[in-house]
Amino acid sequence: MPILTSPVLTAGALARIDQPVIPTGDGLVLRPWRAGDAPAVHAAFQDPLMHRFHGKSCESEAEAAGWITQWQEAWAGEREPQWAVVAEGTERLLGRVALRQIELADGSAELAYWTVAGARGRNVATRSAAALTHWAFEEIGFHRLELMHSTANEASCRVAAKAGFAAEGTRRKAYLHLDGWHDMHLHARVRGD
Numbered sequence: 001m002p003i004l005t006s007p008v009l010t011a012g013a014l015a016r017i018d019q020p021v022i023p024t025g026d027g028l029v030l031r032p033w034r035a036g037d038a039p040a041v042h043a044a045f046q047d048p049l050m051h052r053f054h055g056k057s058c059e060s061e062a063e064a065a066g067w068i069t070q071w072q073e074a075w076a077g078e079r080e081p082q083w084a085v086v087a088e089g090t091e092r093l094l095g096r097v098a099l100r101q102i103e104l105a106d107g108s109a110e111l112a113y114w115t116v117a118g119a120r121g122r123n124v125a126t127r128s129a130a131a132l133t134h135w136a137f138e139e140i141g142f143h144r145l146e147l148m149h150s151t152a153n154e155a156s157c158r159v160a161a162k163a164g165f166a167a168e169g170t171r172r173k174a175y176l177h178l179d180g181w182h183d184m185h186l187h188a189r190v191r192g193d
Helices: 035-044 048-053 061-077 124-140 154-162
Strands: 028-031 082-087 093-103 108-115 144-150 166-177 180-190
Touching (some): 093 124, 108 124, 124 144, 144 154, 154 180
Parallel strands (some): 108 144
Antiparallel strands (some): 028 082, 093 108, 166 180
16 A cells, blocks of 8 residues: 655664764763663662663663663664763763654654763753754654653653653553553654744
8 A cells, every 4th residue: 555645754864874972062962872881871770760760670780781782783773772871071971861662754753761860950861852852853854752751750741841842641551660550641842843
């Protein structure tokens, strides 16, 4: 059956270029993950808050190294490109920002993020989300980015609002967390917002 519209983005929209380093313009840098980040990723996942709102735990630096290898390979596969968020001029890990659930033909993806415990309250997630959103819309040409978080995660709701993601609704019991099913807030931005 013929498709009546042209794809928003074609295969290769990401893979044809090297994964970029994206400065936020205010002291943070989004950069591709490196093997040397494994200890910091493992340490980040020892935080109880990560266990509350994330579906994964990280038992060892070796496991974190395996994740990083997957994250590095995700760029070429245009699946889930991920960036380490570091303070400009340092290698100190402050968090992670990613594009997930990419549908190139539709020009859509889901934006995801986390921050290490010591970086919370400093707008690291907001600044990273805003920089990645700008890049995705203006440099690549995505049409729509979604962002979801547990309704119990009020800090993440504030990040979404500050990054310009409008609330669109609640997905009931949409994600299984350690303490059971959570309702998830859905936020989104479209290019031109």
